[in-house]
Amino acid sequence: MTVLLLSAALGACTGNTDHQVTSAPRGAAPTAGTKACAATSDARASTEPVTLKVGVMPIADSAAFYIAMKKGYFTAERLTVEPVTVQGGGPAINMMKGGQLQASIVNYVTAFIAQSKSPGTLTVIAPAYQGAPGAFKLMTTPNSPIHRLADLATTDTKVAVATLHSVGTLTTKMALKAEGVSDGRVAFAEVALPDMSHNLDQGMTGVAWMTEPFITDWRDRGGRELYDVVMAGEAALLPIAGWGLTADYARNNCDIVQRLQRALLRGQHDAAADRAEVLDVMRTYTKIKPDVLQRITLGRFPTQFNVADLRHLASLVYTYEQLDKPVDVKAMLVPAPLPTITAPMSPAPATTSPAATPSSSPMLGRS
Structure with a gap:
């Protein structure tokens, strides 16, 4: 399966995958195919500037992307990102397959359904949002x-x-x-x-x-x-969305994917740590009045994949959507790369307000 090879293959770009998995799924063996990414990405440490079109939605789920853009995390990775508003996961997946987008916010349910119908076509490089009461x-x-x-x-x-x-x-x-x-x-x-x-x-x-x-x-x-x-x-507390892309794009652009992943995860950590920063950036991409934003109920911004929760969600999708076969969740997830930055970063502004919606997941979490 293409994505099964991919999760280990992206680790091959750094030369090691062990450090990226904090806990493996019960009974699982390490995946094979670690040469796949290296075979299609000769310049592992490339700092070539790249422009990416990324699908976003005017909701809280996309906050980490806009935080990363505002604070220069994409620029630090020599990435220019162009946000493109999408209606949801289905249109976003079609746009990625058609080449109009390189990556996008996708809800896990739609991603699992697409993966079940066409195994090995999608991958998820970072978590984006998790449910919470009231969200x-x-x-x-x-x-x-x-x-x-x-x-x-x-x-x-x-x-x-x-x-x-x-x-x-x-x-x-x-x-x-x-x-x-x-x-x-x-x-x-x-x-x-x-x-x-x-x-x-x-x-x-x-x-x-x-x-x-x-x-x-x-x-x-x-x-x-x-x-x-x-x-x-x-x-209760279902995982809602992540940042996805096609397996073909990820396999053929290993270095770019790692750079994008690092920037998104930095934004995700900031979102998880500071509610005020999330609300501040939401003013820039939603049309909701500031006084309304101050009173919204946020979900959670997990900084790692929670494999157990994602498998639970996949089992629900299998049952309620009456899929022909279950989805191999772990095969879709790309472990986090080494925290190497390809360009100097500007210092992040200090924040003192506590996290109002911390991550429940301590990049692969409990299984």
């Missing part, structure tokens, strides 16, 4: 006749999600099951996250799957919460 909710209008999820089974109301076959549809199906409602009785409609409020206002859908900052903004406008989809049970 993802089903919302409705103030005067909606829908007061509980069971009401969806007796109406023609559609549930708006950013994209189908995604974390939005999965967590909604899980919530419906928890409330004893068959998801076969509920229809979904694709709506871009920034358009959810307008969609509800116009009555095009009766319920919307929202994340921050749109939850707080909609609540301020009188919107009503219907269900917190990642609060408890099977859905």
